[in-house]
Amino acid sequence: xxxxxxxxxxxxxxxxxxxxxxxxxxxxxxxxxxxxxxxxxxxxxxxxxxxxxxxxxxxxxxxxxxxxxxxxxxxxxxxxxxxxxxxxxxxxxxxxxxxxxxxxxxxxx
Numbered sequence: 001x002x003x004x005x006x007x008x009x010x011x012x013x014x015x016x017x018x019x020x021x022x023x024x025x026x027x028x029x030x031x032x033x034x035x036x037x038x039x040x041x042x043x044x045x046x047x048x049x050x051x052x053x054x055x056x057x058x059x060x061x062x063x064x065x066x067x068x069x070x071x072x073x074x075x076x077x078x079x080x081x082x083x084x085x086x087x088x089x090x091x092x093x094x095x096x097x098x099x100x101x102x103x104x105x106x107x108x109x
Contacts, residue, residue, distance in 0.1 A: 007050060007053060007061060007063045007081070008049070008050050008063070008065075010061075010081040011045060011050075011063065011065070011079055011081045011086060012045065012046070013081070014081035014082060014083075014084075014085055014086035015042070015045045015046075015081075015086040017084055017085055017086075018084060018085035018086070019038075019041075019042065019045070019085065019086050019088060020085045020086065020087050020088065021038065021041075021088045022087055022088060022089055022090075024089065024090055025041075025088040025089060025090045025091055028090050028091060028092050029041070029091050033093075034092060034093055036069065036075060036091050036092075036093070037069070037070070040069035040070060040075055040091075041075070041077055041088060041091050043067060043068070043069065044065050044066070044067030044068075044069070044075050044077045044091075045065065045067070045077065045079070045086065047067055047068075048065040048066055048067025048068075048075075048077070049065065049066055049067070049104075050063045050064070050065055051064050051065070051066045051076075051103075051104045051105075052064040052106075054078075057080065059080050059087065059089065060080050060082070061080065061081070062078060062079060062080035062081075062087075062089060063078070063079065063080075064076055064077070064078050065077045065078075065079065066094075066103055066104055073093060074093065074094055074103040075091060075092070075093060075094075076091065076092055076093075076094050076103070077090075077091045078090045078091070
């Protein structure tokens, strides 16, 4: 079984209702070296995969998604499905030195 199949279905169902970008997510997306668009985040939600599951997060169950944005660039999105919306906690471009070549596995320090 793939990691996070259940939470992924909850993520997509919540996103179908409403997507709420939290202030931290917007700040991270708008950093000059990132410039991640809302459309790219929505693409990650629709087509990405769960690479980490955070079932005991203070904000409620959440997960880290990996997907690809404009030009095929990898994007990580941390989100939390709620009853009426999907909360986007943050979105960033994964650092090649911190992740495996496919950006799915966090490297040990």
